[in-house]
Amino acid sequence: MGQQEKVATSLAGSVSEGISASLAPVDAELARRYPGDPGTRQPVHTVYVPGDAFAADSIRSWGDQALAALDEHAPDAASFAAVLGLSDELAAPVHDRVRAKLEREPIEDLRIDFEDGYGGRGDAEEDAHAARAARLISEAYRNGTAAPYMGIRMKCMEAAVRERGIRTLDIFLTGLMEAGGLPGGLVLTLPKVTYPEQVTAFVRLLEAFEKARGLDVGRIGFEIQIETSQSILAADGTAAVARMIDAAEGRATGLHYGTFDYSACLGVSAAYQASDHPAADHAKAVMQVAAAGTGVRVSDGSTNVLPVGSTEKVHDAWRLHYGLTRRALARAYYQGWDMHPGHLPTRYAAVFAFYREGFEQAAARLRAYANHAGGDVMDEPATAKALSSYLLRGIDCGALDTTEVARLTGLTCADLDGFAAPRRGDLTATAK
Secondary structure (H helix, E strand, C coil): CCCCCCCCCCCCHHHHHHHHHHHHHHHHHHHHHCCCCCCCCCCCEEEEEECCCCCCCHHHHHHHHHHHHHHHHCCCHHHHHHHHCCCHHHHHHHHHHHHHHHHHCCCCEEEEECCCCCCCCCHHHHHHHHHHHHHHHHHHHHHCCCCCEEEEECCCCCCCCHHHHHHHHHHHHHHHHHCCCCCCCEEEEECCCCCHHHHHHHHHHHHHHHHHHCCCCCCCCEEEEECCHHHHCCCCCCCHHHHHHHHCCCCEEEEEECHHHHHHHCCCCHHHCCCCCHHHHHHHHHHHHHHCCCCCEEECCCCCCCCCCCHHHHHHHHHHHHHHHHHHHHCCCCCEEECCHHHHHHHHHHHHHHHHHCHHHHHHHHHHHHCCCCCCCCCCHHHHHHHHHHHHHHHHHCCCCHHHHHHHHCCCHHHHHHHHCCCCCCCCCCCC
8 A cells, every 4th residue: 555645725624614513404404305205115006986986895896897908908918019009028028917917906006085086975975985984994904905005085175175074084084093093005185285274284183183093293194186276386476386395294295186177277178188288297397396305206197088988999098098107107207096997907008118128228227336337328326316216116016026126236125225215415325
């Protein structure tokens, strides 16, 4: 070892200490507001089932109906690939994985709907449906038939339906507690949020329930549904959605775009209300920027074109849904809504094709980065984070297997978590 070269400096140590002291509040604010992604699984979709229609076999029924649609309209890999334009290389792997997914886990996230999809009901009837929803969800988690994530969408916090929404939520959460406690996969959705104060009010409501039932403060989180123009651009010109995340006081888990309510709010005619409309792109871009780094995930909306009727009509609807899903994935909207069992085949086909077609390149780039090897792309720590997150999402949904990822990357899932998880300012911490 040669003698270490002496390095000269000009600043006293007190200068650095003073700067650090002056930035301590900023450091704390960054850590509070932008903790980064939680690292938990994000479902690829949310399925909505009306509160009066949900039953113990709803999840299995959706899977069976999706499989029946495949059998009728695309009975083998070649025919399914021809409809969607999949390459010969992807045809069999995607088809086989879609069928396996529909048999094993047809729904990743299910919301029992007491809002738009529920319609007008008497109070006694809605009380009964809310209590039944709690009982059936509790039973599903106990007997192993639950989706990874389940919960309800209540009515919004606007005056006309506020008391009804609060009562439904109270009945539902109380029913879960009486049946053994809140499940780990519980998700609540607060719709039609227009003002941050409505989010604050919902936080106070959840705090009151937690106190009444002896739960830890912050135990219950929720999604915010973006369905009004005012939630994107407030009257004072600010992005209200960013203030809503702050108003949630750490409880917000997602921002969900409501395709049709938002489009109607802007006056978009019914024929053009879709998730690829320019108005939708603008809203979701604002949501995405507001949520970045906060740990709050963004979800795309749905299509109302259902794959029903003749084979030709089903194929047309499948191609539309597949294309919209692939478009969303390319824009980093990794979740969307599915409103019909016939949407499940193309949801999973789009997701699986997205991860499988880029798998080998992503694995090679991450392996080279981890081993400090050369390649035709010079990747940085932030890119390694994106590559790891891509592979982990593929594993979570069933597009990729842990064994094949480990074989091509030389990394374990724990290694992938390490590359994907660094917080702001710590991106170089996991470089080997």
